[in-house]
Amino acid sequence: MKQFISVNDVTDINALVQQALVYKSNPLADRTLGADKRIGLLFLNPSLRTRLSTQVAAANLGMEAIVFNVDKEGWALEFEEGAIMSGNTVEHIKDAAPILGSYFNMLCIRTFPSLKNREDDYSELYISQFIKYCGVPVISLESATLHPLQSLTDIVTIQECLMAAPLLTKAKPKIVLTWAPHVKPLPQCVANSFAQWVNAWGGADFVITHPEDYELSTNFTNGATITHNQDEALQNADFVYVKNWSTYTDYGKIYENDPRWMLTEQKIGLTNNAKVMHCLPVRRNIELSDEVLDSPNSIVTQQAANRVWAAQAVIAAILRNNK
Amino acid sequence: MKQFISVNDVTDINALVQQALVYKSNPLADRTLGADKRIGLLFLNPSLRTRLSTQVAAANLGMEAIVFNVDKEGWALEFEEGAIMSGNTVEHIKDAAPILGSYFNMLCIRTFPSLKNREDDYSELYISQFIKYCGVPVISLESATLHPLQSLTDIVTIQECLMAAPLLTKAKPKIVLTWAPHVKPLPQCVANSFAQWVNAWGGADFVITHPEDYELSTNFTNGATITHNQDEALQNADFVYVKNWSTYTDYGKIYENDPRWMLTEQKIGLTNNAKVMHCLPVRRNIELSDEVLDSPNSIVTQQAANRVWAAQAVIAAILRNNK
Amino acid sequence: MKQFISVNDVTDINALVQQALVYKSNPLADRTLGADKRIGLLFLNPSLRTRLSTQVAAANLGMEAIVFNVDKEGWALEFEEGAIMSGNTVEHIKDAAPILGSYFNMLCIRTFPSLKNREDDYSELYISQFIKYCGVPVISLESATLHPLQSLTDIVTIQECLMAAPLLTKAKPKIVLTWAPHVKPLPQCVANSFAQWVNAWGGADFVITHPEDYELSTNFTNGATITHNQDEALQNADFVYVKNWSTYTDYGKIYENDPRWMLTEQKIGLTNNAKVMHCLPVRRNIELSDEVLDSPNSIVTQQAANRVWAAQAVIAAILRNNK
Known part of the structure; x- marks a missing residue:
C-alpha cells in the first residue's frame, strides 16, 4: 500500500x-x-x-x-x-x-x-x-x-463479531447505517467512509436510513438501499451503525433534528438483536440512549479498541x- | 499496590x-x-x-x-x-x-x-x-x-533529611503545616493529602496552623494538633511545610489574606533551624519570602526533584x- | 561544547x-x-x-x-x-x-x-x-x-552547496542578507544570528542590505558591508538570504514596507544565479515571490531539512x- x-x-x-x-x-x-x-x-x-x-x-x-x-x-x-x-x-x-x-x-x-x-x-x-x-x-x-481508519476498524469489528457468532439463517449480515440527532452540524466523513467501505467490501446487505434532506453523496452510497423509514430499515438488522451528519445537498446544515431518530432499546427490538456501533464520541441520550449504550448490544468499546x-x-x- | x-x-x-x-x-x-x-x-x-x-x-x-x-x-x-x-x-x-x-x-x-x-x-x-x-x-x-504523589514525595524528602542529619534530642521530628497567603483561591488537596500521609506515617509530632475560618476536613487532619497561632506552632519545628488553601467550611473562598502569615526569615528563627518545604509553584514574597526560599533552610528543589x-x-x- | x-x-x-x-x-x-x-x-x-x-x-x-x-x-x-x-x-x-x-x-x-x-x-x-x-x-x-541552530544550519547548507558546485572564479562566495517586507513586526534574531555566524565563519564576502531605518546592531553586523541599495547588493551574489526584521533603533516597529524589496525572479537575474535561502516560515508573495520559491534557485527545503x-x-x- x-x-x-x-x-x-x-x-x-x-x-x-x-x-x-x-x-x-x-x-x-x-x-x-x-x-x-x-x-x-x-x-x-x-x-x-x-x-x-x-x-x-x-x-x-x-x-x-x-x-x-x-x-x-x-x-x-x-x-x-x-x-x-x-x-x-x-x-x-x-x-x-x-x-x-x-x-x-x-x-x-x-x-x-x-x-x-x-x-x-x-x-x-x-x-x-x-x-x-x-x-x-x-x-x-x-x-x-x-475517515478510512475508522471504516477499516468498523469492518474489522463486524468481521470479528461474525467469526465469534456466525450467521445461521442468512448468507450476509444486514448492516444498517442510521442517521441520529445531534446538537451541532457534523461532517459527513464517517458516514461517507462507512458507506464506501461496506459497498467495496461487498459482504453485507447494506441499508442507509436518514430523514429527508439528509442524502449523502451517491459517490459513496451507490450500492446501498436508502430509505427514510428508520423502523423499516432496522427490521432484522444484524448491525446498526449510528451516526449524525449535517446536510450534504444544502450543505452543512441541520434541517430537522427529530428526537424520534435517537436509537432506543425499543428500536433495537425491531432488529435481529443487532450489534450497535458508533465511532465515538457519542452524545448520550441524544444520538443513542443510555439503555442501548449500556446494554450488551453495544460494541462501541470493542470497536474503538480495534x-x-x-x-x-x-x-x-x-x-x-x-x- | x-x-x-x-x-x-x-x-x-x-x-x-x-x-x-x-x-x-x-x-x-x-x-x-x-x-x-x-x-x-x-x-x-x-x-x-x-x-x-x-x-x-x-x-x-x-x-x-x-x-x-x-x-x-x-x-x-x-x-x-x-x-x-x-x-x-x-x-x-x-x-x-x-x-x-x-x-x-x-x-x-x-x-x-x-x-x-x-x-x-x-x-x-x-x-x-x-x-x-x-x-x-x-x-x-x-x-x-x-495529591498523593506529592505527599509520598514529601515523606521521602523528610526521611532523606532525617537520614542525612539524625535528630539528636528528640525521638520524632516536629513537622508544621502552615497556611500562607495567596492571590487566588486554591484547592485544599496538597494540605489534605500531606495531613493524611503524615498522620498515617506516624513518624512525627505534627502541628497544623492556619487563620480562623481555614479549618481543613477532619477526615484528613485527625491526629494533628491544630492552632491559629503560627508563632506558637513554629516553636522548635524541624520541618515547616508552607501552603495556601482556600476555605473548606464556607467553601472555596479567601476570607482573610493577612500578609503576616507569609513565612519569613524572622519566623524561621522561631524554629529548630527548620527545613522549609513547599510543593511548588510558589508565589515568592507572598507565600514565602525570597530570603527564606534562597536560604539553606529551603529544600523545595530537593523536594521537587524527588x-x-x-x-x-x-x-x-x-x-x-x-x- | x-x-x-x-x-x-x-x-x-x-x-x-x-x-x-x-x-x-x-x-x-x-x-x-x-x-x-x-x-x-x-x-x-x-x-x-x-x-x-x-x-x-x-x-x-x-x-x-x-x-x-x-x-x-x-x-x-x-x-x-x-x-x-x-x-x-x-x-x-x-x-x-x-x-x-x-x-x-x-x-x-x-x-x-x-x-x-x-x-x-x-x-x-x-x-x-x-x-x-x-x-x-x-x-x-x-x-x-x-537563533544559533538556524545559523549553524545556514552555514552547513552553504558549505554543502559549495562542495557540490565549487566556485570557479572567486575564492569566497558572495553572501547577501537582504531585508524583505512582512505584514507584522518580527524579531531581529535570525538576521542578527546569521550576521554573527557568517562574520565569525569568515568564509564569505558578506553584504547586508536593508531600507534606511532598519539598521541591525553592529554587535552582530561588524565585518559585513552594509548598503541600502538592494540591486547593488545583489550583483554577482552566490547566496541570497531573505529575511524580514522590525526596526532595531526605534525598536520593534515597521517603518516602511516597500513591496519593491520583495525578492523576485527579476532580482535573481542580478545575481550569479544565486541560491536563495530563508529560515521559514515565509510569507509567499510578500517576502519572496512564488516564482523564486518554486524555482531551482530556492534551497529553502534543503536548508530546513538540514x-x-x-x-x-x-x-x-x-x-x-x-x-
Missing part, C-alpha cells in the same frame, strides 16, 4: 482485516518492522482515539511516533496556490509539507471540513496538497470527507511496501 | 519510601520492569513537575509514557450518570475511560476541583468515574481533594502487582 | 559543520551516544521545524526527548529577581529551572522577544536566567536576539563534553 486516504488505496480489504486481527491476537508480531523509522502525526483538529490508537500502533511496530498539533503548537497554514500571504496564514503547505516529509518516513494527517462550502470541502484540498508536496506516504486520520489494530495493519502495509 | 489514589492504597509507607530512595541512588535499577507496557498520562488541568517527573519515572522503568492533555487536545468530558448530552460536554467518561483502558496498561489522571460546590468536589466524582470505567490501575496526578523517585516507586509497585 | 547560545560557544565552526554533514550521510553514526540521557525541549513560543528537527536529532543519538510547551501546558513564569508575585506569573524561574535541570541532562529553550523594550530584549533575561539556575547544559531554540543535522551535531558535542 502506497498511502491510505480512502478504500481505493486498498487492493484486498479482507487481507487487511485479517492482518488487523492477527495484530489483535499478537500485538508485537512485527515489533521491529518499523525500527529506525519515524511517523509524524499532524493534527489540524482535535483527536482522542485516532491519535492514541495510532501512537500505540506505531509503537507496536517499533516505530517512533511524534505528535504535532499544528492548530495549537504551530500556526495557520495556507493551502491556496498563488496566495499573496498578507493575512492570517503564516506558512504555505508547499513549504511546510516537504520539510515534514524530510523529517519523517510517513505522515499522518487530520484535517476537518469547514462545512461552509461543499465544493471546497469535497475537493479535499488540504490533504491533497499535503500528499502532493510532502514526498512520503500519507495516512489520513480523517479528512474533509472520509482502532489500534486497524492502524497497525495500515502502517505495516505501508512499511512493507517501502522496504 | 492496585491503584494510587490516596494513602489508603498503601500497605507499607516506609517500604514505599525506601523503594523511592533506592531508585534515587540507582535510577535504572529496574530498567526493564515496564518493558512492553504503556502508561497514559491524562491531564484535565495543567502540570509541570507532576507530568515531567512521571514521564521520567516511567522511562526509568522502560515503560512507554504517552501524554494527553484532555483539556487542550481533546474535548470536554461528561461525568454525570444519565446526562442528556445536549450541552458542551462532547463525550461521557463511560465511553472514553474503557477505551483509554484498552490502549494502556496503566492510567494517570489529573483533575482539579471546581471550588464551587464542596459536596461535588469532595465526592471525587471525576477520578472515581475514571477508576470505575477504565478497567486498568489508576494513579492520581492530583484529584479534587488529594518527585521522580516517588512516582517511580509507585509505578513499579503497581507493575509488580500486575505481573 | 558546554552550551549553545551563540556562535561564541563554538570553538571550531568548520568542525561542527563537518560533523553535521557526517550525520547527514549517516544519521545513526552515534546512535548510542545519548543512551540513558534525557533532553527537555521547553517552548515559551510556538515552533515547527525547530521542535521537530531537534526531536529527530535527539532520537538519532539514542536520547529521549520530552517536549513541554510552557506557554500552553504550563503557566506564566516570572523572570525578575525580587518580584512580589501578586500578579499573573505563577512560578519564578529560580524555582522552575533547577527542577527542570534535575529531570533532564540537557535543556533546550525557545523564548521570543517582546519587541516592546529593546534594552529588556537585548539583555536576554529569560534565557540567561534559565542558564543561571538550571544547572545543566542549555541549547537555544531561538532566544530574544539570536536543521536535523545541525541540531544533532550540537547535541552530540555537548554530550561528548559531559561524558
Whole structure:
C-alpha cells in the first residue's frame, strides 16, 4: 500500500482485516518492522482515539511516533496556490509539507471540513496538497470527507463479531447505517467512509436510513438501499451503525433534528438483536440512549479498541511496501 | 499496590519510601520492569513537575509514557450518570475511560476541583468515574481533594533529611503545616493529602496552623494538633511545610489574606533551624519570602526533584502487582 | 561544547559543520551516544521545524526527548529577581529551572522577544536566567536576539552547496542578507544570528542590505558591508538570504514596507544565479515571490531539512563534553 486516504488505496480489504486481527491476537508480531523509522502525526483538529490508537500502533511496530498539533503548537497554514500571504496564514503547505516529509518516513494527517462550502470541502484540498508536496506516504486520520481508519476498524469489528457468532439463517449480515440527532452540524466523513467501505467490501446487505434532506453523496452510497423509514430499515438488522451528519445537498446544515431518530432499546427490538456501533464520541441520550449504550448490544468499546489494530495493519502495509 | 489514589492504597509507607530512595541512588535499577507496557498520562488541568517527573519515572522503568492533555487536545468530558448530552460536554467518561483502558496498561489522571460546590468536589466524582470505567490501575496526578504523589514525595524528602542529619534530642521530628497567603483561591488537596500521609506515617509530632475560618476536613487532619497561632506552632519545628488553601467550611473562598502569615526569615528563627518545604509553584514574597526560599533552610528543589523517585516507586509497585 | 547560545560557544565552526554533514550521510553514526540521557525541549513560543528537527536529532543519538510547551501546558513564569508575585506569573524561574535541570541532562529553550523594550530584549533575561539556575547544559531554540541552530544550519547548507558546485572564479562566495517586507513586526534574531555566524565563519564576502531605518546592531553586523541599495547588493551574489526584521533603533516597529524589496525572479537575474535561502516560515508573495520559491534557485527545503543535522551535531558535542 502506497498511502491510505480512502478504500481505493486498498487492493484486498479482507487481507487487511485479517492482518488487523492477527495484530489483535499478537500485538508485537512485527515489533521491529518499523525500527529506525519515524511517523509524524499532524493534527489540524482535535483527536482522542485516532491519535492514541495510532501512537500505540506505531509503537507496536517499533516505530517512533511524534505528535504535532499544528492548530495549537504551530500556526495557520495556507493551502491556496498563488496566495499573496498578507493575512492570517503564516506558512504555505508547499513549504511546510516537504520539510515534514524530510523529517519523517510517513505522515499522518487530520484535517476537518469547514462545512461552509461543499465544493471546497469535497475537493479535499488540504490533504491533497499535503500528499502532493510532502514526498512520503500519507495516512489520513480523517479528512474533509472520509475517515478510512475508522471504516477499516468498523469492518474489522463486524468481521470479528461474525467469526465469534456466525450467521445461521442468512448468507450476509444486514448492516444498517442510521442517521441520529445531534446538537451541532457534523461532517459527513464517517458516514461517507462507512458507506464506501461496506459497498467495496461487498459482504453485507447494506441499508442507509436518514430523514429527508439528509442524502449523502451517491459517490459513496451507490450500492446501498436508502430509505427514510428508520423502523423499516432496522427490521432484522444484524448491525446498526449510528451516526449524525449535517446536510450534504444544502450543505452543512441541520434541517430537522427529530428526537424520534435517537436509537432506543425499543428500536433495537425491531432488529435481529443487532450489534450497535458508533465511532465515538457519542452524545448520550441524544444520538443513542443510555439503555442501548449500556446494554450488551453495544460494541462501541470493542470497536474503538480495534482502532489500534486497524492502524497497525495500515502502517505495516505501508512499511512493507517501502522496504 | 492496585491503584494510587490516596494513602489508603498503601500497605507499607516506609517500604514505599525506601523503594523511592533506592531508585534515587540507582535510577535504572529496574530498567526493564515496564518493558512492553504503556502508561497514559491524562491531564484535565495543567502540570509541570507532576507530568515531567512521571514521564521520567516511567522511562526509568522502560515503560512507554504517552501524554494527553484532555483539556487542550481533546474535548470536554461528561461525568454525570444519565446526562442528556445536549450541552458542551462532547463525550461521557463511560465511553472514553474503557477505551483509554484498552490502549494502556496503566492510567494517570489529573483533575482539579471546581471550588464551587464542596459536596461535588469532595465526592471525587471525576477520578472515581475514571477508576470505575477504565478497567486498568489508576494513579492520581492530583484529584479534587488529594495529591498523593506529592505527599509520598514529601515523606521521602523528610526521611532523606532525617537520614542525612539524625535528630539528636528528640525521638520524632516536629513537622508544621502552615497556611500562607495567596492571590487566588486554591484547592485544599496538597494540605489534605500531606495531613493524611503524615498522620498515617506516624513518624512525627505534627502541628497544623492556619487563620480562623481555614479549618481543613477532619477526615484528613485527625491526629494533628491544630492552632491559629503560627508563632506558637513554629516553636522548635524541624520541618515547616508552607501552603495556601482556600476555605473548606464556607467553601472555596479567601476570607482573610493577612500578609503576616507569609513565612519569613524572622519566623524561621522561631524554629529548630527548620527545613522549609513547599510543593511548588510558589508565589515568592507572598507565600514565602525570597530570603527564606534562597536560604539553606529551603529544600523545595530537593523536594521537587524527588518527585521522580516517588512516582517511580509507585509505578513499579503497581507493575509488580500486575505481573 | 558546554552550551549553545551563540556562535561564541563554538570553538571550531568548520568542525561542527563537518560533523553535521557526517550525520547527514549517516544519521545513526552515534546512535548510542545519548543512551540513558534525557533532553527537555521547553517552548515559551510556538515552533515547527525547530521542535521537530531537534526531536529527530535527539532520537538519532539514542536520547529521549520530552517536549513541554510552557506557554500552553504550563503557566506564566516570572523572570525578575525580587518580584512580589501578586500578579499573573505563577512560578519564578529560580524555582522552575533547577527542577527542570534535575529531570533532564540537557535543556533546550525557545523564548521570543517582546519587541516592546529593546534594552529588556537585548539583555536576554529569560534565557540567561534559565542558564543561571538550571544547572545543566542549555541549547537555544531561538532566544530574544539570536537563533544559533538556524545559523549553524545556514552555514552547513552553504558549505554543502559549495562542495557540490565549487566556485570557479572567486575564492569566497558572495553572501547577501537582504531585508524583505512582512505584514507584522518580527524579531531581529535570525538576521542578527546569521550576521554573527557568517562574520565569525569568515568564509564569505558578506553584504547586508536593508531600507534606511532598519539598521541591525553592529554587535552582530561588524565585518559585513552594509548598503541600502538592494540591486547593488545583489550583483554577482552566490547566496541570497531573505529575511524580514522590525526596526532595531526605534525598536520593534515597521517603518516602511516597500513591496519593491520583495525578492523576485527579476532580482535573481542580478545575481550569479544565486541560491536563495530563508529560515521559514515565509510569507509567499510578500517576502519572496512564488516564482523564486518554486524555482531551482530556492534551497529553502534543503536548508530546513538540514536543521536535523545541525541540531544533532550540537547535541552530540555537548554530550561528548559531559561524558
